[in-house]
Every structure is written in structure tokens, then in C-alpha cells.
Amino acid sequence: TKHEDFVLAVEGLTVSFDGFKAVNDLSFYVDEGEIRVIIGPNGAGKTTVLDLICGRTQATSGSIKFRGEELTRMKEHQIVHHGVGRKFQNPSIYDDLSVFENLEISYPRGRSVFGSLMFKRDREVIEEVENIAEIIFLQNDLDKPAGLLSHGQKQWLEIGMLLIQKPDLLMLDEPVAGMSVAERKKTAELLNRITQGRSVIVIEHDMQFVEDIAHRVTVMHQGKVLSEGSMERVKNDPKVIEVYLGH
Ligand code: ADP
Numbered sequence: 001t002k003h004e005d006f007v008l009a010v011e012g013l014t015v016s017f018d019g020f021k022a023v024n025d026l027s028f029y030v031d032e033g034e035i036r037v038i039i040g041p042n043g044a045g046k047t048t049v050l051d052l053i054c055g056r057t058q059a060t061s062g063s064i065k066f067r068g069e070e071l072t073r074m075k076e077h078q079i080v081h082h083g084v085g086r087k088f089q090n091p092s093i094y095d096d097l098s099v100f101e102n103l104e105i106s107y108p109r110g111r112s113v114f115g116s117l118m119f120k121r122d123r124e125v126i127e128e129v130e131n132i133a134e135i136i137f138l139q140n141d142l143d144k145p146a147g148l149l150s151h152g153q154k155q156w157l158e159i160g161m162l163l164i165q166k167p168d169l170l171m172l173d174e175p176v177a178g179m180s181v182a183e184r185k186k187t188a189e190l191l192n193r194i195t196q197g198r199s200v201i202v203i204e205h206d207m208q209f210v211e212d213i214a215h216r217v218t219v220m221h222q223g224k225v226l227s228e229g230s231m232e233r234v235k236n237d238p239k240v241i242e243v244y245l246g247h
Helices: 046-053 076-081 099-106 108-113 123-135 151-163 181-193 207-213 231-235 238-245
Strands: 008-017 020-030 035-039 061-066 084-087 169-173 199-203 216-221 224-229
Touching: 008 046, 020 046, 020 224, 035 046, 035 207, 046 061, 046 084, 046 169, 046 199, 076 084, 084 151, 099 123, 099 151, 123 151, 151 169, 151 181, 181 207, 207 231, 216 231, 216 238, 224 231, 224 238, 231 238
Parallel strands: 035 199, 035 216, 084 169, 169 199
Antiparallel strands: 008 020, 008 061, 216 224
């Protein structure tokens, strides 16, 4: 594939913090429909890459093109409007609101029309909330206060709150941290359900989960790409083995 055909093209991306290059001339390309997992030792620069893509951190140099548009100089809210959704490690749901209401307030029209909780609950919104609730395994918990959900369910709800905004690129930082084995399996199933017309980037340490979801893996080390390809390929790459065993 030519690089222009990729949905996300990161090229020569560099950011220096007081002269230290946390991300150093990094290039990678993500396809539509792809789940890309970024792995690498602590401090490799993985979180910083997501911060750069979502506009939380400004690049020192390089470019981030998403669906042909240059994101590099855009503000965080503009990048959201261009269809990029990011989930952080700690859930930012409203504990006192029900699952339904948490999804409802995340529906893009809700905010623009009457403000957060004061908009018409039309058929379209209800259907979309129910549709998302099913994808995130919460169709039977719509009336439950979000604060009463399990840790794993809270993570899924937050993913649902992003999905209802229909992002073309969804970025997740360690989505299964703290989850049970069963919840991890279901999260893999969830992610495999949502790739149509969309790209997903996941930072992850749990190698079983990586095997379950990754179409391709990018291994980062010291701000650079150390290895890339199928899980099978990267896990047999001597450079990768050396970095992991050396730690
Ligand atoms: P990873 O997610 O792979 O563990 P990070 O992206 O969090 O790595 O961090 C990469 C390096 O950049 C680390 O050495 C970290 O201390 C440094 N770093 C990240 N953000 C900042 C910042 N805002 N200011 C200074 N140093 C930072």
C-alpha cells in the first residue's frame, strides 16, 4: 500500500522535553479497519505518541496526517471534531447518572442543542444509546447508576461514551488494566466489533490481550519504532527479545 492510502500517517514525529527526545523521528501508518497495538518498555514514549495525536502535546517536528488532514498544529478540541477519540486510563464517567444518561449526554447532539441534560430524548438518541449499550455489554444495566458498575463495566461505559460520538480513530491507553480474565476476553470481543470504518490504536502490556486484538503491532523503544508487523513476527524479532529480556 502507498502511504497516502493510510487513514493515519505519522511521519518523522519528534518531541523534546528539555532536550530529551521522548519521541524521536517516529513514523508509522494505520489502515482503516485496523487495530494497531503499541507495545514497549516503560518510558518508551507510547503515551506521549497518543498525547501528540490527540493534541494534548505539541510536536517539536514531524507530521500527523489523519484522513489527509494535518493534525499537527490543531488544538485538542479541533482534533476531536476531526473524529479522533481518546480514552485515558482513569474512567471519567458520571457515577450518579445512569448508564443510559452517561451515554445520552455523550451523544453529540445533546450538548449542542439544549445543554448537557436538557435535550429532547428522541427516537434517534434512544436507539443509538441502546445500540451502543449492547456493544459494550450493558444493555441490561441501562437504568443502573454508573457508580455501581464493576471496574470493567466502567471501562466499557467510557468506551461507549466515545463510540456514541462516532470517532474514526479511537485510542485506548491500557484498556484492560485491572480487569479479570473474563472481562479481558469480552473487551477483546468488544474491540473486534467496532472496527468497521474505523481505526483503533491501543497501548497494552497484557500480551495475551495483544494477541487477541492486534492486527499489527508497533514495538517502541527509546522513542523509536524498534519492530513492526504481526504479533508472530515481532515476538520472534531478536531486537524485541533483547529489549524485553534486558529489562
Ligand atoms: P510510556 O508510555 O512508553 O511508558 P511515556 O510516553 O509516558 O512512555 O514517556 C516517555 C518519556 O518521556 C519518559 O522518560 C517520560 O518521563 C518522558 N515524558 C513524558 N511526558 C513528559 C513531559 N510532559 N515532560 C517531561 N518528560 C516527559
